[in-house]
Amino acid sequence: MTTHKQNSRFKTLSAWVLQFLLALCLTYGGIMKLITPIDQLALMWPWVAQVPNLVVWGTALLDLLGAIGIILPSLLNIKPYFSRWAAYGILGLMLSAIVFHLVRGETEVLGFNIFMIVLTLILLRLWKAD
Template sequence: MNSANLSAPAPHASKALHIGLWVAQVLLFLAFMGAGGMKLVTPAEELLKLDPTQRIPLTRFIGVVEVLGALGMILPAASRIRPGLTPLAALGLFTIMVLASGVHVMRGDIAQAFPVVGSLGALAAFVAWGRWKKVPIAPRR
């Protein structure tokens, strides 16, 4: 991706798409700050009560990655400093949701988890596609 792709939106990009992407970015920010933050601040004993099979260091790592991904949805795009990081953050969050789907399949609770995991994954894929190809945000000059 070169800087010419980031400097101006695609000519056929609509304002509605731009607004829709911002709405998706804010929703992803809220969802992953909440989920990731919970994984970081909840005491290990409480996390184990929710799921005795989880590995606390892995859960904490996932929490850090989710919080960083959430910040990546907003900060680069809003500040226009390295806005190309936003679609990368969205791709990372999409990857987390694909991996979460695998965990839920192994646990046998994918039917219960899919509405949330699938929706967040779809939003992340939408932001990755939209900010990479259709309506990239121009960097600050």
């Protein structure tokens, strides 16, 4: 019985750590895209200088919505399944980013998107185990 309880606590803690890490990464990206001038942002992410500002702001909004969605419903325990929906949204966003970068020949930047996908899939697996 104790082992099951410890295992459950470990899964819960692991899920929260992953949720926080995903939210932190998405919040950072979203805020950077919103507050940093495009010419400075292009030094870090060259693609932002080559797409309309609306695309940059749109991805910033999606990043921030993903960050909010992965944390708040679970934290407030109000429709916590919305966090799962946010996780699927994050998967979609990261897969779209991979396609975007592949089309542009930017394979060197795919690591972050793959990292985010792996974290999200692990989180979904932890939730499924509950």
